[in-house]
Amino acid sequence: MSHSADMDNNALSMKEVVTLIIKARKIHEGHYVPAIEFNFGAGMDGPSEEEVVPTMRIGIRSFNISKIEEPTPFSVDASAVNPKRSKKNKPE
Structure with missing residues (x-):
């Protein structure tokens, strides 16, 4: 198998990346979309x-998530992908 074919099989969708960030930041509520910051440059x-x-050069400066008020087909619901777990009652 070629290296590029292997990368295609392991590629993450935008929703998967947003989900990973939600879990890493321990976010349990709200709807989030990707927020990508680009750099642009011109040259020869x-x-x-x-x-x-x-020539135009485009670079990715950062990848983040933004909370939105209403869900969209492209957003990730934090409560669905990272539900808050209730603490078990301690025995008395």
Whole structure:
């Protein structure tokens, strides 16, 4: 199996990444969507000096989540993926 095929099989969806962040931050309520911060840059680039063209570069600065008021088809419900567990009553 090639390395790229292996990466495709292990890729996480945006909802899975949001779910991981919700669990890592111990969030138990609310609806969340991905919030990605990008960097943009311009320059000159090409495969050779003769083929240089104006170029736009896009980088991902950070990946976060944002809480939203109403659920959407793209949001993750924290109460569904990370329900708050009730503490068991201690015996007296």
